Amino acid sequence: MPLRLQDVTAEEFLAFRISAEVRDFERTAVGTLSPIPLLGVLHAQATHASNGKFLILGSEETPVTEGSKELFDLAQRGKLDLFFLSGAQIDRKGNINLTCIGTYDAPKVRLPGGAGSAMLYYMTRRVVLFTLAHSPRIFVEKCDFITSAGQTPQYPWRRGGPTRLVSPLCTLEYDTEDGEWRLLSLHPGVSFAEAQKETGFPLSPGEAPVTPSPSPEDVAILRSRIPTLANSYPVFAQSLEEKIRSLAP
Amino acid sequence: MLGFAGTDYEKVRPDFRKVTDPYSGNEIFVVPAVVPDVSVIHAIRADSFGNVVCSARESDRMAALAAKKTIVTVEEIVPEDRFVARPGEIFLSALHIDFVVVAPRGAHPGACVHTYGIDRVHVEKYLAASKTAEGFRAYLAETVLGKTEERYRATECGIPGTAPPSEV
Numbered sequence: 284m285p286l287r288l289q290d291v292t293a294e295e296f297l298a299f300r301i302s303a304e305v306r307d308f309e310r311t312a313v314g315t316l317s318p319i320p321l322l323g324v325l326h327a328q329a330t331h332a333s334n335g336k337f338l339i340l341g342s343e344e345t346p347v348t349e350g351s352k353e354l355f356d357l358a359q360r361g362k363l364d365l366f367f368l369s370g371a372q373i374d375r376k377g378n379i380n381l382t383c384i385g386t387y388d389a390p391k392v393r394l395p396g397g398a399g400s401a402m403l404y405y406m407t408r409r410v411v412l413f414t415l416a417h418s419p420r421i422f423v424e425k426c427d428f429i430t431s432a433g434q435t436p437q438y439p440w441r442r443g444g445p446t447r448l449v450s451p452l453c454t455l456e457y458d459t460e461d462g463e464w465r466l467l468s469l470h471p472g473v474s475f476a477e478a479q480k481e482t483g484f485p486l487s488p489g490e491a492p493v494t495p496s497p498s499p500e501d502v503a504i505l506r507s508r509i510p511t512l513a514n515s516y517p518v519f520a521q522s523l524e525e526k527i528r529s530l531a532p
Numbered sequence: 533m534l535g536f537a538g539t540d541y542e543k544v545r546p547d548f549r550k551v552t553d554p555y556s557g558n559e560i561f562v563v564p565a566v567v568p569d570v571s572v573i574h575a576i577r578a579d580s581f582g583n584v585v586c587s588a589r590e591s592d593r594m595a596a597l598a599a600k601k602t603i604v605t606v607e608e609i610v611p612e613d614r615f616v617a618r619p620g621e622i623f624l625s626a627l628h629i630d631f632v633v634v635a636p637r638g639a640h641p642g643a644c645v646h647t648y649g650i651d652r653v654h655v656e657k658y659l660a661a662s663k664t665a666e667g668f669r670a671y672l673a674e675t676v677l678g679k680t681e682e683r684y685r686a687t688e689c690g691i692p693g694t695a696p697p698s699e700v
Contacts, residue, residue, distance in 0.1 A: 346619035349588065349591075350590045387540070401539050402536075404535060406534055431539060432535075432537070441535075518652075
């Protein structure tokens, strides 16, 4: 990975970037399999979004009474401002594939499925996509299967959709007019050519500012939230602590 | 269901039908209800009437309410004054339940809210074994088949001398 960082792990860097998407006084939810968004949300809660409401599955602080149904109902009523999704494939138009690689009837890989992502992508005001890898296998021209649609023309209304995509190489911004991604920033040490080489569709514009790195204070806040992160993601939290310990002093 | 327009579910799920919402006039997809013949969930505690307290974190309660027949295994039966639902837990009335079975550690190697966590070592063993049919058979033979529940709890959960389960 060409991403070059000092005194901070890639996971913490990406969580810090995600924290910037969290706004105060809003409702933000974190679903399953989302440890980096959760760490980012915990950072935001401890800094600029202390008045936000947070639905974190598995958390003792915001207990739900009906599991994921409660999250889905919240989104469908229009009360969810921010959610996070990922995909086995994400395409040029912002579509997500969580269903299968290859054809649906004879897939090369059968994926776990979309769960509520089609609806959440549609009814949450802002959806930030994140990936733990950046390669042409993930960032494709067109998804093998569209599980969640980036845009839905000729449909009465949808409340929201994709706004940002945070990958280990760069941040993309979703342009709702032409329904495509635009390069918003490149992470430290990543050149445009490197990001383009790992992306299966054309990136534009051809240059972008460097993604801000967390300050030492922000890194300290991120690390202070790891015990809370561990309540929901014990294995991830443990491996993150090992990576932090192995950073060069 | 909102959100299916423009996705490939439209192509592969003919049972998802697009209809006009009679109230708003908007087009919307409807999906058929899932009605399990039997739902089995593991709950935390029951009272002597067969009411239970189960996890509120997953869709256990919904599965129990949707099924034609519902079986609930529980960690224990508690006296009335201990029959409370804490955050992360929720009541499920005996009205909806056909059988309550006392099965301490019944979620093992999975977790039971506020009671015990996932047995990661066991789950990893299971995942490795279940990659092949022979591996899975060997796993079953080693850990499950031919054992009483008490024996399973002793060998797999490390709880010696658990009393044999009683039935309600």
